Amino acid sequence: MTYYQSADILIPHTLFIGKWDPFHKSHVEMIEQVRSRTKLPILVLVRRGNCDFHETFRAELIRLWMIENKVEGIIMIIPDIEGVHCGCDVGYKEILDTPVHVSATTIREEIGNGNHSWRKKVASERVADRIADYIRRVSNA
Secondary structure (H helix, E strand, C coil), rough: CCCECCCCCCCCEEEEEECCCEHHHHHHHHHHHHHHHCCCCCCEECCCCCCCCCCHHHHHHHHHHHHCCCCCEEEEEEEECCCCCCCCCCCCCCCCCCCCCCHHHHHHHHCCCCCCCHHEECCCCCHHHHHHHHHHHHHCC
């Protein structure tokens, strides 16, 4: 399912795939490092699966950041996967970027413990506000 699109689907994109649970500063750093090399729009695949935040909410956080930062690309929600497989020599660069200074697990633990330091670790202040609104809605439900 295409969740958001702000780039021409006929031009090459740089692919990022993950749970993004929630979207945080290390994700931003990884995307920005690659974008600085490629200058291409991004294709972000948001995996369904066992996550604390619903996949459409996670996609919404990425969309907010993309709009805020004028990042062109496409966000798609996909089923959970067992792996990524490509045919040999099909022309794709295979790069594993592993940001490590922010952990989504730590962010979720801080949210659960009522520790507000998580707000500085997510992608932006607007994303933090959206997460806080979500938490309030869920808590009041």
